[in-house]
Amino acid sequence: xxxxxxxxxxxxxxxxxxxxxxxxxxxxxxxxxxxxxxxxxxxxxxxxxxxxxxxxxxxxxxxxxxxxxxxxxxxxxxxxxxxxxxxxxxxxxxxxxxxxxxxxxxxxxxxxxxxxxxxxxxxxxxxxxxxxxxxxxxxxxxxxxxxxxxxxxxxxxxxxxxxxxxxxxxxxxxxxxxxxxxxxxxxxxxxxxxxxxxxxxxxxxxxxxxxxxxxxxxxxxxxxxxxxxxxxxxxxxxxxxxxxxxxxxxxxxxxxxxxxxxxxxxxxxxxxxxxxxxxxxxxxxxxxxxxxxxxxxxxxxxxxxxxxxxxxxxxxxxxxxxxxxxxxxxxxxxxxxxxxxxxxxxxxxxxxxxxxxxxxxxxxxxxxxxxxxxxxxxxxxxxxxxxxxxxxxxxxxxxxxxxxxxxxxxxxxxxxxxxxxxxxxxxxxxxxxxxxxxxxxxxxxxxxxxxxxxxxxxxxxxxxxxxxxxxxxxxxxxxxxxxxxxxxxxxxxxxxxxxxxxxxxxxxxxxxxxxxxxxxxxxxxxxxxxxxxxxxxxxxxxxxxxxxxxxxxxxxxxxxxxxxxxxxxxxxxxxxxxxxxxxxxxxxxxxxxxxxxxxxxxxxxxxxxxxxxxxxxxxxxxxxxxxxxxxxxxxxxxxxxxxxxxxxxxxxxxxxxxxxxxxxxxxxxxxxxxxxxxxxxxxxxxxxxxxxxxxxxxxxxxxxxxxxxxxxxxxxxxxxxxxxxxxxxxxxxxxxxxxxxxxxxxxxxxxxxxxxxxxxxxxxxxxxxxxxxxxxxxxxxxxxxxxxxxxxxxxxxxxxxxxxxxxxxxxxxxxxxxxxxxxxxxxxxxxxxxxxx
Ligand code: Z15
Numbered sequence: 001x002x003x004x005x006x007x008x009x010x011x012x013x014x015x016x017x018x019x020x021x022x023x024x025x026x027x028x029x030x031x032x033x034x035x036x037x038x039x040x041x042x043x044x045x046x047x048x049x050x051x052x053x054x055x056x057x058x059x060x061x062x063x064x065x066x067x068x069x070x071x072x073x074x075x076x077x078x079x080x081x082x083x084x085x086x087x088x089x090x091x092x093x094x095x096x097x098x099x100x101x102x103x104x105x106x107x108x109x110x111x112x113x114x115x116x117x118x119x120x121x122x123x124x125x126x127x128x129x130x131x132x133x134x135x136x137x138x139x140x141x142x143x144x145x146x147x148x149x150x151x152x153x154x155x156x157x158x159x160x161x162x163x164x165x166x167x168x169x170x171x172x173x174x175x176x177x178x179x180x181x182x183x184x185x186x187x188x189x190x191x192x193x194x195x196x197x198x199x200x201x202x203x204x205x206x207x208x209x210x211x212x213x214x215x216x217x218x219x220x221x222x223x224x225x226x227x228x229x230x231x232x233x234x235x236x237x238x239x240x241x242x243x244x245x246x247x248x249x250x251x252x253x254x255x256x257x258x259x260x261x262x263x264x265x266x267x268x269x270x271x272x273x274x275x276x277x278x279x280x281x282x283x284x285x286x287x288x289x290x291x292x293x294x295x296x297x298x299x300x301x302x303x304x305x306x307x308x309x310x311x312x313x314x315x316x317x318x319x320x321x322x323x324x325x326x327x328x329x330x331x332x333x334x335x336x337x338x339x340x341x342x343x344x345x346x347x348x349x350x351x352x353x354x355x356x357x358x359x360x361x362x363x364x365x366x367x368x369x370x371x372x373x374x375x376x377x378x379x380x381x382x383x384x385x386x387x388x389x390x391x392x393x394x395x396x397x398x399x400x401x402x403x404x405x406x407x408x409x410x411x412x413x414x415x416x417x418x419x420x421x422x423x424x425x426x427x428x429x430x431x432x433x434x435x436x437x438x439x440x441x442x443x444x445x446x447x448x449x450x451x452x453x454x455x456x457x458x459x460x461x462x463x464x465x466x467x468x469x470x471x472x473x474x475x476x477x478x479x480x481x482x483x484x485x486x487x488x489x490x491x492x493x494x495x496x497x498x499x500x501x502x503x504x505x506x507x508x509x510x511x512x513x514x515x516x517x518x519x520x521x522x523x524x525x526x527x528x529x530x531x532x533x534x535x536x537x538x539x540x541x542x543x544x545x546x547x548x549x550x551x552x553x554x555x556x557x558x559x560x561x562x563x564x565x566x567x568x569x570x571x572x573x574x575x576x577x578x579x580x581x582x583x584x585x586x587x588x589x590x591x592x593x594x595x596x597x598x599x600x601x602x603x604x605x606x607x608x609x610x611x612x613x614x615x616x617x618x619x620x621x622x623x624x625x626x627x628x629x630x631x632x633x634x635x636x637x638x639x640x641x642x643x644x645x646x647x648x649x650x651x652x653x654x655x656x657x658x659x660x661x662x663x664x665x666x667x668x669x670x671x672x673x674x675x676x677x678x679x680x681x682x683x684x685x686x687x688x689x690x691x692x693x694x695x696x697x698x699x700x701x702x703x704x705x706x707x708x709x710x711x712x713x714x715x716x717x718x719x720x721x722x723x724x725x726x727x728x729x730x731x732x733x734x735x736x737x738x739x740x741x742x743x744x745x746x747x748x749x750x751x752x753x754x755x756x757x758x759x760x761x762x763x764x765x766x767x768x769x770x771x772x773x774x775x776x777x778x779x780x781x782x783x784x785x786x787x788x789x790x791x792x793x794x795x796x797x798x799x800x801x802x803x804x805x806x807x808x809x810x811x812x813x814x815x816x817x818x819x820x821x822x823x824x825x826x827x828x829x830x831x832x833x834x835x836x837x
Contacts, residue, residue: 052125066243086335090132092652130164148237160248173626220395228307327367343445483812515808544661608650627750672717713782
């Protein structure tokens with residue numbers, strides 16, 4: 001006990017806890033110390049990976065000091081915190097980012113160079129933390145970076161999956177999946193908190209009793225339970241001592257249950273129970289924007305939300321405040337509907353365990369939660385079957401039915417005798433079996449609902465949540481346009497451009513105040529500046545060409561126009577339309593005379609992205625891309641005029657190479673289907689132009705950078721319904737250019753055409769739901785405009801500079817501030833440097 005210590009002991013602790021200097025010698029000592037002790041290696045048997053491990057451990061030491069100091073000061077001050085509940089945190093690599101954010105990259109670089117290693121090689125040895133699918137998971141990671149950088153008291157809560165998103169390899173043109181066992185070597189970026197363990201129940205029954213006042217009490221008696229063990233991931237802010245936390249839960253068998261079977265002599269059953277407990281956090285579900293309805297997924301969701309809430313409530317209780325103060329201390333953001341069970345769990349804790357009245361509890365619950373919707377696609381809407389919920393969480397099901405009953409009673413009061421309305425708004429869908437609509441539950445249990453881009457936020461108000469807007473009023477439904485962190489997506493991924501910007505603007509302030517990039521607009525007419533700008537783009541293209549050579553064994557010219565579409569493979573994102581246009585272009589080039597060919601703008605068309613393993617059509621799109629690549633890349637009649645590559649295993653660290661190297665990138669979803677998109681922001685921030693539809697954040701990017709710097713085509717979201725109707729009920733002929741392309745595939749230009757028939761059928765039998773045929777003519781025209789614009793290199797470079805200069809709005813710092821001010825009501829709480837971090 002510190003209080004009982006003599007002064008000399010206290011002083012000794014304080015002296016020894018002070019941080020070490022961050023000079024090269026101290027850092028080298030720390031690296032070598034980890035090599036020779038923690039890693040038990042010596043200089044003569046070290047490789048890049050060992051060097052990485054040692055640098056990582058040394059970096060980790062410094063991270064932990066900041067984490068400790070930040071969390072210690074926060075515990076004392078106890079300000080209102082936000083908890084960001086996300087089933088996915090797609091962090092990627094940590095080392096480079098941590099060193100840059102802590103301002104230690106240069107020193108570590110020099111330190112390790114003198115010790116005989118190149119920093120780039122050391123960085124490359126790190127495996128990605130890929131605990132997410134795509135946009136939603138990466139958004140959570142960008143938000144954690146901004147929250148830390150802006151000194152907000154914020155914690156993320158998620159799951160520590162043993163297997164992240166699968167690794168993708170291409171075999172005979174097909175996607176094949178391999179497990180992502182990312183914890184093969186020790187993970188230095190987490191702090192196991194084996195002492196923090198929470199028991200989570202499942203199944204069983206509900207005991208109903210009357211208390212001494214005649215009030216009915218519900219007591220849930222679970223049939224089984226598992227333990228949640230905490231693993232903390234430090235998130236250092238940029239240019240601040242602040243270090244936030246992501247707490248990831250791992251499932252473990254409980255000792256009690258384990259031992260019972262064991263002692264009863266049923267050894268096999270006890271091992272089976274243990275294995276089942278561990279299964280809960282084994283694997284990330286690989287679906288992006290689709291719902292599979294698997295029981296294990298519901299178990300994951302409850303396990304995670306219950307553990308997180310238990311932790312949050314325990315922290316709140318330390319302060320001995322009134323329950324009514326809970327929403328003044330705690331804001332909880334629901335990242336999509338995945339954590340919606342947290343609403344039900346908090347209501348259960350307050351009513352069943354803390355003995356609050358239903359209404360008092362519900363008031364606290366709805367003031368605490370806010371909900372972000374990320375999609376309007378019907379196949380992505382989460383619904384859980386009532387029988388499954390009853391079997392896994394019987395008391396929670398009762399509470400859901402009660403929430404629904406009280407809610408619908410109020411709707412009935414406001415809009416009497418409208419049974420259609422009650423049916424549409426009900427949390428329970430009357431199907432066989434009944435289904436729980438998680439989005440409705442999330443709306444009813446939250447005080448604010450937001451979409452992720454202006455168009456999307458308006459769309460949800462007129463489509464999926466229309467009735468709820470009529471009931472609650474407009475104010476509950478707001479927009480928070482997504483953002484990206486400029487630290488990772490410019491400073492780290494594009495160090496040369498970052499240095500040029502800093503040199504030009506005179507300081508690094510722009511990295512925390514991204515609208516300062518506007519200053520670059522003055523440089524557009526400076527030919528010397530343009531020369532530097534284009535040289536950096538070219539160097540980035542050389543780096544990407546090397547990656548393409550290694551991964552695809554295709555040689556591409558960095559002088560060609562690099563045209564990129566990297567994102568999850570999904571029909572609504574229309575990679576199919578992109579490859580169909582590539583075929584069109586290929587056939588067009590083949591039809592040319594040599595002198596005509598001389599006028600063609602050479603292009604390298606780059607694809608990347610994973611398809612959900614069960615998504616048959618998306619996997620066929622990958623097969624078609626690879627089929628086309630094989631034919632086109634070998635065709636001497638085309639040569640360097642057209643190359644097509646599919647970069648396997650697209651992930652965050654690969655994106656960091658691709659994004660800075662693009663001339664044009666494709667964000668071509670059917671209008672109204674892509675809620676926001678965030679890679680569009682990354683490309684434009686790095687001076688890449690985009691070709692895109694009037695969808696998601698493209699619209700706001702257009703507003704910021706101006707129509708001269710973006711290639712827009714295709715129908716409007718407003719017209720999609722009518723166009724689909726026409727496709728379905730009138731015999732709309734296929735666009736003739738597209739018809740030519742389809743014929744070429746059917747003639748067997750790209751392997752056995754039988755393989756692609758189901759894909760082609762989506763245009764005919766499937767009535768072209770994503771409107772590829774309708775948009776094809778304007779897509780061809782937009783691509784021609786791209787070629788023409790690229791021909792005029794000086795003008796193109798000006799566009800590129802203007803792109804970067806006007807992207808300030810899309811910093812995730814701006815997004816996070818908007819959430820903090822008007823949804824969470826939290827304030828920055830800077831950590832004070834007392835010499836310990
Ligand atoms: C996902 O990655 C997104 C939405 C979802 O509903 C799910 Cl389950 C996964 C994406 C959107 O498709 C994308 O448009 C958006 O930019 C991103 O979330 C972040 O908001």
